[in-house]
Amino acid sequence: MRIAQVSPLWESVPPTLYGGTERIVSYLTEELVRLGHDVTLFASGDSITTAHLAPICAHALRLNKGIFNRDAPMTMLMERALGTTGEFDIIHSHLDFMGFPLSRRNPTPTITTFHGRLDLPELQPVFREYAEMPIVSISDAQRKPVSWANWRATVYHGLPGDLYSFHSNPGKYLAFLGRIAPEKRPDHAIEIAKRTGIPLRIAAKVDPTDREYFHAEIEPLLSHPLVEYLGEITDAEKNEFLGQAMALVCPYDWPEPFGLVLIEALACGTPVLAYRRGSIPELIEDNVTGFICEGVDNLAAAAHRVSEIDRQRCRSTFEERFTASRMAQDYIRVYQQLLVKKREVETVSNGHHSVSVPSLVATA
Amino acid sequence: MRIAQVSPLWESVPPTLYGGTERIVSYLTEELVRLGHDVTLFASGDSITTAHLAPICAHALRLNKGIFNRDAPMTMLMERALGTTGEFDIIHSHLDFMGFPLSRRNPTPTITTFHGRLDLPELQPVFREYAEMPIVSISDAQRKPVSWANWRATVYHGLPGDLYSFHSNPGKYLAFLGRIAPEKRPDHAIEIAKRTGIPLRIAAKVDPTDREYFHAEIEPLLSHPLVEYLGEITDAEKNEFLGQAMALVCPYDWPEPFGLVLIEALACGTPVLAYRRGSIPELIEDNVTGFICEGVDNLAAAAHRVSEIDRQRCRSTFEERFTASRMAQDYIRVYQQLLVKKREVETVSNGHHSVSVPSLVATA
Numbered sequence: 265m266r267i268a269q270v271s272p273l274w275e276s277v278p279p280t281l282y283g284g285t286e287r288i289v290s291y292l293t294e295e296l297v298r299l300g301h302d303v304t305l306f307a308s309g310d311s312i313t314t315a316h317l318a319p320i321c322a323h324a325l326r327l328n329k330g331i332f333n334r335d336a337p338m339t340m341l342m343e344r345a346l347g348t349t350g351e352f353d354i355i356h357s358h359l360d361f362m363g364f365p366l367s368r369r370n371p372t373p374t375i376t377t378f379h380g381r382l383d384l385p386e387l388q389p390v391f392r393e394y395a396e397m398p399i400v401s402i403s404d405a406q407r408k409p410v411s412w413a414n415w416r417a418t419v420y421h422g423l424p425g426d427l428y429s430f431h432s433n434p435g436k437y438l439a440f441l442g443r444i445a446p447e448k449r450p451d452h453a454i455e456i457a458k459r460t461g462i463p464l465r466i467a468a469k470v471d472p473t474d475r476e477y478f479h480a481e482i483e484p485l486l487s488h489p490l491v492e493y494l495g496e497i498t499d500a501e502k503n504e505f506l507g508q509a510m511a512l513v514c515p516y517d518w519p520e521p522f523g524l525v526l527i528e529a530l531a532c533g534t535p536v537l538a539y540r541r542g543s544i545p546e547l548i549e550d551n552v553t554g555f556i557c558e559g560v561d562n563l564a565a566a567a568h569r570v571s572e573i574d575r576q577r578c579r580s581t582f583e584e585r586f587t588a589s590r591m592a593q594d595y596i597r598v599y600q601q602l603l604v605k606k607r608e609v610e611t612v613s614n615g616h617h618s619v620s621v622p623s624l625v626a627t628a
Numbered sequence: 629m630r631i632a633q634v635s636p637l638w639e640s641v642p643p644t645l646y647g648g649t650e651r652i653v654s655y656l657t658e659e660l661v662r663l664g665h666d667v668t669l670f671a672s673g674d675s676i677t678t679a680h681l682a683p684i685c686a687h688a689l690r691l692n693k694g695i696f697n698r699d700a701p702m703t704m705l706m707e708r709a710l711g712t713t714g715e716f717d718i719i720h721s722h723l724d725f726m727g728f729p730l731s732r733r734n735p736t737p738t739i740t741t742f743h744g745r746l747d748l749p750e751l752q753p754v755f756r757e758y759a760e761m762p763i764v765s766i767s768d769a770q771r772k773p774v775s776w777a778n779w780r781a782t783v784y785h786g787l788p789g790d791l792y793s794f795h796s797n798p799g800k801y802l803a804f805l806g807r808i809a810p811e812k813r814p815d816h817a818i819e820i821a822k823r824t825g826i827p828l829r830i831a832a833k834v835d836p837t838d839r840e841y842f843h844a845e846i847e848p849l850l851s852h853p854l855v856e857y858l859g860e861i862t863d864a865e866k867n868e869f870l871g872q873a874m875a876l877v878c879p880y881d882w883p884e885p886f887g888l889v890l891i892e893a894l895a896c897g898t899p900v901l902a903y904r905r906g907s908i909p910e911l912i913e914d915n916v917t918g919f920i921c922e923g924v925d926n927l928a929a930a931a932h933r934v935s936e937i938d939r940q941r942c943r944s945t946f947e948e949r950f951t952a953s954r955m956a957q958d959y960i961r962v963y964q965q966l967l968v969k970k971r972e973v974e975t976v977s978n979g980h981h982s983v984s985v986p987s988l989v990a991t992a
Contacts, residue, residue: 321750335726336750343729343757362699365707369733386685386700393707 265599266302268355269293269315270345270363273337276324277311282469283326284524285379288421288591289358295424295592304352306345320344342366346374354599361387364394373602375400375416375595381521383409398602400595403543406521417598420547421522422591423582428531430579431507437463437492438567439509439534441502441525444470444478451481452515452560456537457490459564464490464513467497467505507532511554511570514538515563523547530582533575537566547586553578629963630666632716633657633679634709634723637701640688641675646833647690648888649743652785652955653722659788659956668716670709682708706730710738718963725751728758737966739764739780739959745885747773764962767907770885781962784911785886786955787946792895794943795871801827801856802931803873803898805866805889808834808842815845816879816924820901821854823928828854828877831861831869871896875918875934878902879927887911894946897939901930911950917942 269292275283278290289305290313296303297314305311309319321328321337331337346357346366355374357363367374377400382391391410398416401407407415440453450466457464466486470478486493497505506512512529519542526536526547536554538544550556554573555566584590633656639647642654653669654677660667661678669675673683685692685701695701710721710730719738721727731738741764746755755774765771765782804817814830821828830850834842850857861869870876876893883906890900890911900918902908912918918937919930948954 331750333748333750336748336754339725339729340753340757347729361703365703365711366729384697384700386695386697389704390700393704 265596265603266351266353267296267304267599268345268352269296269303269305269307270341270355270357270359271305271307271311272359273308273320273325273334273341275308275326277305277307277313279324280327285358287524288379291422291424291588292356292592292595295588296596299592299596301596306341318344338362346370348372353603356595356599361390361394364390364397367397368394373599373606374398375598375602377402377419378406379521381519382406383519400598402522403546405519405542405546408519416601417594419591419594419598420586421524421527422586422588423527423531425583425587425589428503428528429507430531430533430576432533432575434510434534434571434575435508437465437509438511438513438537439506439529440464440466440468440513441497441506441528442468443474444468444482445474446477446481447516447518449515449517451485452517452563453513454482454485454488454491455560456513456515456564456567458488459560460567461490462510462567463492465492465494465505465509467494467501469496502528503532506534509534511567511573512536513563513567514544515560516541516544518542520544527582527586530578530586533579535570535573535575535578537563537570539563549581553581629960629967630715630717631660631668631963632709632719633660633667633669633671634705634719634721634727635669635671635675636723637672637684637689637698637705639672639690641669641671641677643688644691649722651888652743655786655788655952656720656956656959659952660960663956663960665960670705684708702726710734712736717967720959720963725754725758728754728761731761732758737963737970738762739962739966741766741783742770743885745883746770747883762966764959766886767910769883769906769910772883780965781958783955783958783962784950785888785891786950786952787891787895789947789951789953792867792892793871794895794897794940796897796939798874798898798935798939799872801829801873802875802877802901803870803893804828804830804832804877805861805870805892806832807838808832808846809838810841810845811880811882813879813881815849816881816927817877818846818849818852818855819924820877820879820928820931822852823924824931825854826874826931827856829856829858829869829873831858831865833860866892867896870898873898875931875937876900877927877931878908879924880905880908882906884908891946891950894942894950897943899934899937899939899942901927901934903927913945917945 269289271277271286271289275286277286279286293303293305293313293315303315304318305313305315306318308324309322320341325334346363349372352372355372357376360378375398391413398414401415401418404418444450506529512534522543529536536548538556540556548554557566633653635641635650635653639650641650643650657667657669657677657679667679668682669677669679670682672688673686684705689698710727713736716736719736721740724742739762755777762778762780765779768782771779808814817828870893876898886907893900900912902920904920909920914920921930
């Protein structure tokens with residue numbers, strides 16, 4: 265298949281630092297190329313890929329101080345990637361609803377993956393307006409606020425199988441990884457360390473918007489002897505940080521659409537302790553790959569039972585459900601369904617089978 | 629003509645406080661209605677108009693704390709206003725290049741007025757991509773960085789004729805009105821007051837991005853006995869503030885695409901002192917409606933000669949060149965040219981005159 269992958273321009277693909285969406289676009293793109301598909305990646309020019317790179321701007325926008333009007337490269341991206349016909353069999357947009365105006369007018373089948381939360385009231389009119397657009401959720405929980413929209417599949421994120429390595433021996437600390445933010449409840453993670461006496465290591469960045477919260481609420485708690493704050497760590501350091509942990513603790517208190525760090529932990533063989541919020545119960549099986557419960561008391565009690573979890577089972581769950589290979593296969597199935605649907609529509613409107621359609625199998 | 633006016637959603641139409649674009653959209657819309665055209669205004673729901681209001685969101689976005697994702701109402705605006713065909717003879721977009729992807733695909737003639745500066749390098753690829761789109765500049769100077777684009781006219785802004793009243797007697801102070809910002813050089817205005825001994829009254833807002841500049845550079849200068857700082861003033865207060873001034877001083881040091889305050893001064897009969905930048909020489913005639921020169925020395929010297937300027941001539945220049953009525957007539961001429969062009973294209977493609985076209989005259 266001739267496939268266009270359309271990434272936001274905020275970060276390069278893959279991103280040099282953070283950037284969940286762009287990381288997933290990278291994993292998916294590389295896997296589709298590996299499977300023999302003809303893939304074009306629309307992204308910032310500093311992206312690195314084995315696909316054809318269609319660069320829209322020289323550098324990713326977040327760290328690019330030279331660009332004042334960011335709508336300009338975004339408009340170019342949408343015109344070039346979502347506005348052209350004939351070049352691709354399938355266009356896969358990661359621009360959320362921003363691409364809908366052009367995708368609606370493009371006869372090339374276009375599928376859009378939503379990467380963020382969908383519970384903002386101002387999104388409702390947009391989903392109603394574009395109710396016919398085929399879309400993909402990254403968890404079943406994510407689509408709840410607009411469950412009536414044209415969801416074609418839930419495709420869970422996936423990571424390259426060899427990105428993280430299995431660690432058979434449980435370590436002696438709990439790990440907290442991600443952002444310091446009120447909805448992530450790092451204060452609960454610290455409380456669990458205090459109640460259980462199990463050390464907690466925190467590897468997390470503090471975004472500018474969360475700096476006041478960090479200084480006021482979290483910094484005073486970091487002096488506790490059981491707590492170690494490492495600041496930001498690199499992707500390379502994550503393997504050891506997660507793999508050597510007894511468990512990842514995720515006391516998130518918001519409807520997380522997909523917690524990438526949870527499957528990173530599973531890839532290392534590390535179980536997860538979390539509240540029942542958003543996508544969490546879809547990623548973690550209670551009593552099998554971790555413990556899901558309510559309230560800091562129960563999560564602290566669960567921490568004492570982590571040794572009951574089979575770390576090999578965590579890794580095998582990752583291999584079955586959360587690899588980039590499985591993700592790519594899921595998306596190929598979505599692409600194929602769209603192509604079949606397009607063929608059906610064309611057959612009906614032509615009255616007979618005379619329309620050339622792209623091969624559903626890879627060309628390699 | 630059935631005309632759609634498409635305003636940004638940032639401020640209501642007219643704006644409650646600042647908002648140059650939305651003020652002009654309001655003046656133009658009301659004048660077109662007065663001339664008997666069938667006008668639909670796409671804008672925030674708190675707008676006030678005699679046209680048909682097509683509300684996109686309940687409240688203008690700038691002061692609307694309830695909306696996190698501002699791309700959502702903007703997408704709805706573009707789909708509804710720029711994406712529909714058959715409802716209008718002419719669509720007039722004030723969304724800059726943001727509307728180009730949909731306008732290009734809409735057979736309804738669409739004209740876009742650019743309201744801002746065009747000298748950012750990232751705009752060049754966008755103008756090249758959409759080179760066929762018909763566009764209007766608000767001054768000849770504005771279009772210089774993309775002079776090769778499909779400019780159909782320069783239409784200077786205009787104000788309702790009775791918005792400001794003629795003040796025949798020159799006052800005893802210089803007026804500075806607008807924003808405190810480095811490129812507006814309020815420090816030069818203060819320097820001119822000191823050198824000439826003529827009092828200066830400053831009526832200006834300080835945007836959050838300019839607060840540091842204000843505190844560091846300007847605030848220390850405000851204690852001078854010749855300088856009076858009034859802060860922000862309302863539209864209602866502007867008439868007296870400008871009308872009772874000896875002259876408006878505009879030592880702007882950037883390529884101002886259109887200085888609305890300059891024609892507000894002329895409407896009051898007040899001459900203008902300014903540097904030769906951007907659109908200024910198109911708005912002010914040197915020695916006739918003010919003085920245009922280089923450097924603070926020359927501007928200070930010019931301040932002593934303000935009594936040579938005929939205030940009645942300033943007012944009559946406003947009435948000839950800068951009323952909303954003249955602006956509306958200019959735009960109607962642009963609309964008519966687009967309709968004629970569309971008719972020609974349709975005639976050629978149909979081979980004979982069989983296409984119904986809208987009347988070029990108002991229906992009232």
